[in-house]
Amino acid sequence: MRTFKVKRFLHGDNLFKLLTAVFASGVIITLSLIVYNLVFESYPVFDRFGFGFFTGVSWNPVAGRELFGAFPYILGTLVTSIIALAIAVPISLGIAIFLSEMSPSAIRVPLSFLIELLAAVPSVIYGLWGLFVFRFWVVDFVEKPLSTYLGFIPVFQGTPFGLDVLTAGLILAIMIIPTISSVSREVLIAVPNSQREAAYSIGATRWESIRIGVLSYARSGLVGAAILGLGRSIGETMAVTMVIGNAIGSAAIPTSLLKPSQTMASLIANEFNEADPTSLHPSALIGVALILFIFALAINIFARFLVWRVVRVRGGSV
Amino acid sequence: MPYISLVLSIYNINKMVFMMKKMKTRKNRSNAAISRPILIVGIVVIIVFTGFLALTYQGTQTPETKTSTVSTTSTVSSTVLSTVTTTVTSSTIQQQSLTLNGAGATFPYPLLSTMAFEYNKIQPNIKLNYQSIGSGGGIKQHTAMTVDFGASDAPLTKTQADAAQNTLHIPVTIGSVVFAYNLPGIQKGLKVTGPVIADIFLGKITKWNDPAIKNLNPEIQLPEKDILVVHRSDGSGTTFVWTSYLSIISSEWNTKVGSGTSVQWPIGLGSAGNEGVAGLTRGTAYTAGYVELAYAIQNTMSYAYIQNIAGQFIEPTLDSTKAAAEAASISLPLGNQSWTSVSLLNAPGATSYPIASFSYLLVYKEISILPSMDKTRAKALVDFLWWAVHDGQNLAPNLQYVPLHKSAVAVDEASINSITFKGEPLKN
Numbered sequence: 001m002r003t004f005k006v007k008r009f010l011h012g013d014n015l016f017k018l019l020t021a022v023f024a025s026g027v028i029i030t031l032s033l034i035v036y037n038l039v040f041e042s043y044p045v046f047d048r049f050g051f052g053f054f055t056g057v058s059w060n061p062v063a064g065r066e067l068f069g070a071f072p073y074i075l076g077t078l079v080t081s082i083i084a085l086a087i088a089v090p091i092s093l094g095i096a097i098f099l100s101e102m103s104p105s106a107i108r109v110p111l112s113f114l115i116e117l118l119a120a121v122p123s124v125i126y127g128l129w130g131l132f133v134f135r136f137w138v139v140d141f142v143e144k145p146l147s148t149y150l151g152f153i154p155v156f157q158g159t160p161f162g163l164d165v166l167t168a169g170l171i172l173a174i175m176i177i178p179t180i181s182s183v184s185r186e187v188l189i190a191v192p193n194s195q196r197e198a199a200y201s202i203g204a205t206r207w208e209s210i211r212i213g214v215l216s217y218a219r220s221g222l223v224g225a226a227i228l229g230l231g232r233s234i235g236e237t238m239a240v241t242m243v244i245g246n247a248i249g250s251a252a253i254p255t256s257l258l259k260p261s262q263t264m265a266s267l268i269a270n271e272f273n274e275a276d277p278t279s280l281h282p283s284a285l286i287g288v289a290l291i292l293f294i295f296a297l298a299i300n301i302f303a304r305f306l307v308w309r310v311v312r313v314r315g316g317s318v
Numbered sequence: 319m320p321y322i323s324l325v326l327s328i329y330n331i332n333k334m335v336f337m338m339k340k341m342k343t344r345k346n347r348s349n350a351a352i353s354r355p356i357l358i359v360g361i362v363v364i365i366v367f368t369g370f371l372a373l374t375y376q377g378t379q380t381p382e383t384k385t386s387t388v389s390t391t392s393t394v395s396s397t398v399l400s401t402v403t404t405t406v407t408s409s410t411i412q413q414q415s416l417t418l419n420g421a422g423a424t425f426p427y428p429l430l431s432t433m434a435f436e437y438n439k440i441q442p443n444i445k446l447n448y449q450s451i452g453s454g455g456g457i458k459q460h461t462a463m464t465v466d467f468g469a470s471d472a473p474l475t476k477t478q479a480d481a482a483q484n485t486l487h488i489p490v491t492i493g494s495v496v497f498a499y500n501l502p503g504i505q506k507g508l509k510v511t512g513p514v515i516a517d518i519f520l521g522k523i524t525k526w527n528d529p530a531i532k533n534l535n536p537e538i539q540l541p542e543k544d545i546l547v548v549h550r551s552d553g554s555g556t557t558f559v560w561t562s563y564l565s566i567i568s569s570e571w572n573t574k575v576g577s578g579t580s581v582q583w584p585i586g587l588g589s590a591g592n593e594g595v596a597g598l599t600r601g602t603a604y605t606a607g608y609v610e611l612a613y614a615i616q617n618t619m620s621y622a623y624i625q626n627i628a629g630q631f632i633e634p635t636l637d638s639t640k641a642a643a644e645a646a647s648i649s650l651p652l653g654n655q656s657w658t659s660v661s662l663l664n665a666p667g668a669t670s671y672p673i674a675s676f677s678y679l680l681v682y683k684e685i686s687i688l689p690s691m692d693k694t695r696a697k698a699l700v701d702f703l704w705w706a707v708h709d710g711q712n713l714a715p716n717l718q719y720v721p722l723h724k725s726a727v728a729v730d731e732a733s734i735n736s737i738t739f740k741g742e743p744l745k746n
């Protein structure tokens with residue numbers, strides 16, 4: 001009787017089910033191991049500095065004077081990402097509207113393909129391009145005019161050098177445009193045609209129909225797309241490290257767009273290799289990684305939720 | 319009957335319309351099916367063409383930017399080439415071959431990889447695999463006993479030495495760090511003192527024509543420009559040497575910043591690696607930074623002459639670095655003692671360059687402590703170390719490294735002789 005049951009359990013379908021379940025749970029296990037490791041390894045630094053780790057501005061790994069505060073890097077991450085969003089969202093929205101509402105199908109396919117291609121370019125290439133080419137454009141066409149004509153405003157003070165918060169924000173904007181525009185396009189396509197037809201039927205022009213019928217309907221999905229872009233820009237490491245100037249400690253607080261700063265990701269990339277394993281330094285870096293991880297996770301969950309709310313409506317009703 | 323024919327004809331018309339529609343759609347679809355790949359191929363062609371255009375445009379660009387990219391890539395490719403050749407030659411051995419694994423500082427990497435290549439010619443069955451992961455990583459791997467030897471630019475600190483007990487420090491080469499700058503129209507040879515450098519890196523001297531620099535260089539026309547300080551963003555042995563020197567020379571630096579592989583820089587831009595600092599300094603006017611001598615020479619950078627303890631302004635060269643090493647290391651500790659206090663900085667002597675440092679290999683005295691070690695491997699490691707501090711030193715000058723001087727070699731000999739495998743000495 002028993003052997004019969006085992007035999008039936010080992011039936012191909014069941015085995016297959018088991019196998020896929022193992023693969024799927026692998027993701028969850030990996031994620032929980034990461035969380036476990038981050039918390040475990042960063043515990044000493046939180047134990048030592050407590051809440052001060054979030055608000056402190058000093059970053060001193062010198063033996064005997066260890067003092068770690070992640071505040072400048074949290075701020076640096078947020079400021080560069082916000083600059084990137086402010087530039088990338090309007091552009092991406094334009095791209096998405098054009099692709100979903102306006103463009104003839106002959107252009108739509110190659111253009112979508114190109115945008116996806118942009119997303120596939122490795123970030124180190126953006127970084128190299130930023131360091132050797134883009135930086136000088138930013139200095140000549142953006143930063144010099146800014147510091148000459150608007151230099152009296154504190155945000156634009158500093159020597160235009162091209163390795164600073166502004167360049168990092170611009171590079172990030174270029175990098176997140178493909179993400180935001182392709183998700184937005186998907187969201188806009190998911191808007192039911194009845195929305196557009198309804199708008200036209202009450203005499204709306206094309207712009208009005210897009211604004212009333214499509215954009216307002218897809219609003220939360222579009223916000224989600226933007227936040228997905230934010231998620232990518234917050235975690236971006238290589239390109240940012242190459243152009244942000246990598247200041248440290250209180251010098252890294254982004255008080256001006258033309259000042260070098262540092263993000264959480266770039267700090268980890270810069271310092272982890274050489275951190276003295278017998279000191280608190282690696283633990284502090286892992287603490288920063290934990291903060292970054294929580295940021296990224298929260299942002300992505302929130303964004304997915306917003307996108308899902310729009311796409312779900314299409315699947316069911318209307 | 320007419321009714322039926324009507325129905326029939328309507329049916330026929332419908333059928334025809336349907337078929338026409340069908341044909342039309344098929345035609346459309348086939349059109350799209352052809353045009354889509356064509357479009358994609360077209361895009362790829364356009365991208366490749368743009369790249370080609372950019373390439374030809376690059377050829378007509380100003381020579382200055384072009385040479386800078388070329389020189390960086392050539393150094394990279396030469397190191398890549400040397401590692402490739404190492405693996406190729408060692409694969410042609412019939413004898414039972416073994417690989418010695420080392421990891422650590424990036425500074426001695428070109429020297430160690432050349433040593434590996436040359437040693438492989440002499441001992442074809444021994445292959446050396448050195449990974450330049452950084453001094454901190456080297457110490458970590460050595461402490462974790464995952465490599466046969468570690469390498470570090472800084473000696474082990476007290477806590478590090480306690481974590482990896484019975485570690486021998488084997489100085490393998492000597493390096494020096496230079497104050498590099500980019501002042502258009504001004505060649506190497508700007509005269510500076512230690513305190514001036516400290517003030518520049520503290521942000522107290524902000525202009526190139528500051529009286530403190532001007533008074534040392536009355537014959538040079540210095541521009542009234544902001545000094546852009548460039549430092550390492552990654553942890554580094556070079557930074558350790560540089561900040562140690564500044565801490566010795568300036569009490570303010572010592573209290574405010576201190577010394578270490580990474581420190582809290584008061585001002586400046588961070589760039590990764592010696593080549594990163596070198597690239598930024600070369601490519602941007604009015605910058606000042608610090609790099610290893612070898613990088614400064616390879617990249618033809620301008621560097622300052624620094625005042626030594628005897629009051630002389632010394633050009634950083636292999637000779638002046640060697641003079642510093644000879645003057646400073648009259649009484650070196652034994653390999654198994656603490657090297658924390660060993661310093662070639664600010665060495666006495668009229669011709670000594672003040673910012674020099676040893677680069678160390680780290681080996682356990684009782685080598686059987688490593689889980690992967692057997693007697694053959696241990697013997698091979700000891701033989702390689704012996705060769706590296708003797709014949710291997712001949713490779714150093716060509717690569718802009720300073721060969722070890724007699725007293726350092728004598729200490730190394732004693733250290734290598736003291737290495738044992740299960741209590742048995744390996745060097746005979």
